[in-house]
């Protein structure tokens with residue numbers, strides 16, 4: 001089989017790596033891919049960006065299945081376009097992708113189908129939002145409706161902070177349209193978990209739980225990033241938590257998708273909050289997590305393309321995913337300065353001495369040298385019989401890698 005993987009991050013490197021291990025897969029084209037996918041077994045990078053160009057490439061090169069990494073092409077409608085041309089693609093339709101593409105759509109969907117979530121209100125004018133903010137309780141959580149590159153959620157501890165947030169989202173329009181509509185919701189206190197699931201639109205199967213570490217500094221300090229490290233399974237996801245997640249969130253979600261007649265084959269990634277009052281769904285993502293994928297896929301014993309094929313054939317109810325009886329620890333190495341401004345173009349050294357799996361995120365080849373090209377540069381993932389063993393291995397190996405300004409958190413999984 002010939003596979004196309006859309007995207008250029010560490011997540012897509014992990015997807016391409018896992019798919020390339022399948023005896024069913026002959027070739028994996030990565031569009032555009034990165035410095036890691038370029039050297040992966042069976043993989044080849046193709047530097048295309050526009051959806052129409054990717055579609056032409058898929059047709060001309062007789063691609064059997066396309067797997068979409070990031071949310072943006074899904075929200076743009078890549079799945080509808082590919083399906084209209086008779087091509088198989090793993091990812092939800094444009095309508096399904098609204099679960100991530102519009103927070104107001106997602107919250108209204110959750111309310112309609114009794115998916116447990118924080119209480120909320122939607123506002124389309126700054127004046128109405130301000131009026132609400134004078135009477136609501138704090139902290140209050142303000143969310144831009146549309147895609148805002150992970151920067152669209154602000155937890156405001158006072159009216160003053162909330163007012164500033166509304167001004168920048170709705171009046172100054174810092175997200176170029178994506179913050180013109182907002183959601184204000186109840187603040188929930190607890191611990192977060194990432195649960196990726198695979199669905200064919202009828203059956204939904206959870207993958208192993210994961211715990212992201214969002215802030216740039218140790219101890220949950222500093223601004224949020226795309227994620228600085230992951231452990232899987234998530235130590236807070238007890239059987240009881242997983243049962244509550246399935247009952248109060250996952251099952252009502254798939255029932256809603258069925259009732260609405262939404263065409264959905266792909267991943268639903270639930271960002272949940274485990275609180276004293278129960279388990280709440282904070283958000284849906286319509287793609288795999290980054291860096292969650294780099295921890296979860298190495299734990300998967302099953303052939304990932306078999307799982308995808310079952311989903312595309314709407315036969316997920318026949319499939320049982322097998323997992324390694326191990327723990328994974330994934331540590332992200334970032335450019336100095338990330339998530340604010342950072343410099344790129346620094347040579348990455350020491351990779352040849354690393355004994356654990358390295359997934360490349362923001363790095364590319366400049367001649368024969370691999371150089372940094374993004375904020376999150378690479379991850380090291382280690383597996384162990386215990387979380388502690390996985391952690392020790394990941395940190396021993398990441399120490400061997402260097403580039404100017406390299407930064408990583410020291411407390412992933414602690």
Ligand code: AMP
Nearest residue numbers: 118141153185186187188189271282283
């Ligand atoms: P979201 O994009 O909705 O997941 O929000 C990004 C981050 O904001 C989450 O990972 C949480 O850390 C935080 N967050 C979102 N909603 C809430 C909430 N209702 N209460 C507390 N924290 C939240």
Ligand code: GLY
Nearest residue numbers: 226227289290291
């Ligand atoms: N790591 C969080 C995300 O992928 O959204």
